Amino acid sequence: MREIHTCEIFDGEDWNKTLACNSKALYNGMYKLVGQRIAVCLVHGGVEPHFFSQRLLCQVCNLQPPVPDLQQIVDYDFREKMIKEFAEFVTSTDEEPQKNDAFFHGMQPTGMLLQT
Known part of the structure; x- marks a missing residue:
């Protein structure tokens, strides 16, 4: 999870990461790979991604996101x-x-x- 935390597809402060717009990572399939790794961690009871911003977490969980700023x-x-x-x-x-x-x-x- 540490490698995912520092991955180029995330932007922002260490414990408030949002998705970055990275065309190279999109072309190389990095977004899909990171998504699969996070899913495997969650399904098997591994380390959770505690570095997501509140907005990103709400979007991933299909919840109402906070007011945009x-x-x-x-x-x-x-x-x-x-x-x-x-x-x-x-x-x-x-x-x-x-x-x-x-x-x-x-x-x-x-x-x-x-x-x-």
Whole structure:
């Protein structure tokens, strides 16, 4: 489990890891391999992955995740871009509904924003 904890597919603090977007690991099948190793550990009563963030644990267990927070984004440049985009979205007027819809539509696959 120690090797999984330090694996390149996870980002964040030591005990608050989230999944990273790593195209090389995706191409090499690392996400699937790590998932299988974690499953084997859990099924056979081995060491549990106590390093998952609350959001990641809820998503893995199909539970309601906590309210998203842009500060949880590890990549500084992406976080700043999202904060800027969100600020523009909040200050936009109702005269631009297509822009607002496009913002929500683009963010839904990331699981960061939920349109109510």
